[in-house]
Every structure is written in C-alpha cells, then in structure tokens.
Amino acid sequence: MQKEHSLSKNQKIIFDLIDKSGEPMKAYSILFNVQKKGIKAPLQVYRALDKLVEIGKIHKIESRNAFIACQNSSCQISKATAFSICESCENVSEISNSKLSKYLSNFSDDSGMKYSKYNLEFFGLCKKCKSK
Amino acid sequence: MQKEHSLSKNQKIIFDLIDKSGEPMKAYSILFNVQKKGIKAPLQVYRALDKLVEIGKIHKIESRNAFIACQNSSCQISKATAFSICESCENVSEISNSKLSKYLSNFSDDSGMKYSKYNLEFFGLCKKCKSK
DNA sequence: TTATAAATGTTATATTATTACATAACGTTA
DNA sequence: TAACGTTATGTAATAATATAACATTTATAA
Numbered sequence: 001m002q003k004e005h006s007l008s009k010n011q012k013i014i015f016d017l018i019d020k021s022g023e024p025m026k027a028y029s030i031l032f033n034v035q036k037k038g039i040k041a042p043l044q045v046y047r048a049l050d051k052l053v054e055i056g057k058i059h060k061i062e063s064r065n066a067f068i069a070c071q072n073s074s075c076q077i078s079k080a081t082a083f084s085i086c087e088s089c090e091n092v093s094e095i096s097n098s099k100l101s102k103y104l105s106n107f108s109d110d111s112g113m114k115y116s117k118y119n120l121e122f123f124g125l126c127k128k129c130k131s132k
Numbered sequence: 133m134q135k136e137h138s139l140s141k142n143q144k145i146i147f148d149l150i151d152k153s154g155e156p157m158k159a160y161s162i163l164f165n166v167q168k169k170g171i172k173a174p175l176q177v178y179r180a181l182d183k184l185v186e187i188g189k190i191h192k193i194e195s196r197n198a199f200i201a202c203q204n205s206s207c208q209i210s211k212a213t214a215f216s217i218c219e220s221c222e223n224v225s226e227i228s229n230s231k232l233s234k235y236l237s238n239f240s241d242d243s244g245m246k247y248s249k250y251n252l253e254f255f256g257l258c259k260k261c262k263s264k
Numbered sequence: 265t266t267a268t269a270a271a272t273g274t275t276a277t278a279t280t281a282t283t284a285c286a287t288a289a290c291g292t293t294a
Numbered sequence: 295t296a297a298c299g300t301t302a303t304g305t306a307a308t309a310a311t312a313t314a315a316c317a318t319t320t321a322t323a324a
Contacts, residue, residue, distance in 0.1 A: 008272085010272070027311065042313090043314090044273075051270095062195045065312095095241055109227055111258075113254075113258050113259060114262075115216065120251070121194075122239070123247060124245050125248075130245075140301080158279085159281080173306080175282075175304085175305085178281065179303080197281095
C-alpha cells in the first residue's frame, strides 16, 4: 500500500478544483479560478500541478496541455495512463482496462529499452458527437 | 496508394531540416535554423509544421513539444503513432511494431466510442543511459 | 531544537502558439 | 487564357503556456 499523501494548502486548493470540475483544466484557467483563494502567480499553480502529477492525483493530457483528476482509485502513480479524447466536444476520460495496461506495461521491442512509463491518448468521436 | 504530396517551398525547407537532424526539433529552433532561408516568422514555421503533420511527413512528440520526421515509410498519415523516449538523453525513436499497432488500432472499450487515431509515448532509459 | 526538506511568495522572463489581415501562387475548368 | 476557388505566403501583434531566480516560511524528522 502506498503512503497516503497529505496535500499542502495550495495543492489541496488546486486538486479540489480540478477534481470537482470533472474535466481537463488548463493551468491559467486554474489560476483564474483560485485567485480568490490567494494563489496569485502561475508558478504557484505549476508547482502544485507538478506535485499532483508526481503523486498521481492528476494526469496531464499532453495533447491538450490540460490536467484532469485521476479517475482510477488504484492509480497512485502516473506510470501507465490512457485516455480517450473526443475531437469534437473535447470530452476526456481515463481508460481503465487491465488488459490494455498489462499489454502496454509488458511491451518491449527490439531496441533493448525497458520502459518504465507510458502515456496513451486515443482520439475519435464520442457517442453523443457521432450521432449529431 | 496515397497521392504523393508535393511540398511547397516552406514545407520543403522545414521538412528537410527536421529530416536531416534525425531527432525531435522544437518550433523556435527550427525557426532559428531557417531564418537564413527567408523564413522569418513563427507562423510560417507553425503553418508548415501543421501541414507536414497532417500529411504524415512528421509527427509531434506531444510530451516534448517537438517534431520529428516520420521514420516509417508506410506511415502516410499520423493516425497511429508510437514513440520511445529516453528520459535521460531525450533520444526519441518511432516504434514500428505491427502487433502493437494492430492491437491499438483495434482497441475498443465499453464506452461505445470508436477511435480513429492514437498516440502512444513510452518512457524509460535507453541502453546507453542505462549502462552509465 | 535544530537542521533539512518541502512548500510558498513574488517578480521577471522564456517558450510555445495563434489571431488578424493582406497578398501571391497554384490548379481547375469554362 | 480568364476567372475562380484553394492553398500557401508574408508580416505584425499578441495570446497562451511554462520556467528561472531569489527570498522566506512551514513541516518533518533526527
């Protein structure tokens, strides 16, 4: 079992915001939303984001430069992440599929390189957008 | 068979540079390198990059905000990309593994969403860096 | 309790990317 | 070839994303 991380003040403010929103948030949108709580500078946001990513409470959606709360309770560390992204409505959700994660975690090619981490982003149209 | 794309002047200058370098290049580094060829503004670079990505001549390494020439002659369109990235020396190479690409292209979960595209980035230490 | 690490606050600045608008080159087909 | 639509180019300004550097405070643990 992983040590439970107790979040610092800024980390908690920022995590709570992202978690409540339920969707990917961008750093400056986060900044705007927490200014009333006394977080005034981008760096304060980025530092909290860095830490939250490091401990697996949030993930960065690289293709969108945005951050989403981890939706997978067992995922303490961001070493194996997969997301589905709708290219129309930009809805993002984390994929929890044990076959997929096993397949990718064990993947190796002929380069002799051992992978310790991966990030996978799938793109397409979500059900709603497809039926429009 | 895909129509062969004939690159425009700027597209060709920028593709040749990235292709020759053999490694991921960042937009402003590209800009710096092509200024002697008359490309003076960021937008000229980004426009060419967008087009080159669209037609599959280059790929964007999302976690690095960098662009690398496609190393897979059969890959005309960037719909299914996988890369291995060394977190120490930042060496990047494109993974061409038909099992992997088949697995991912056919992947579907219970969301009912059909994926038309994916991008996968593996991280670790390359052989050289591991043995240091 | 003291020293070490982690987090915070603040200013400035670096890096990455796009908007808006004007013009030129290219490809099609009437 | 002339006219049209499309693609590419040029240029300036600015928006959006992220980090450097430095001073200080708070938390943790020996």
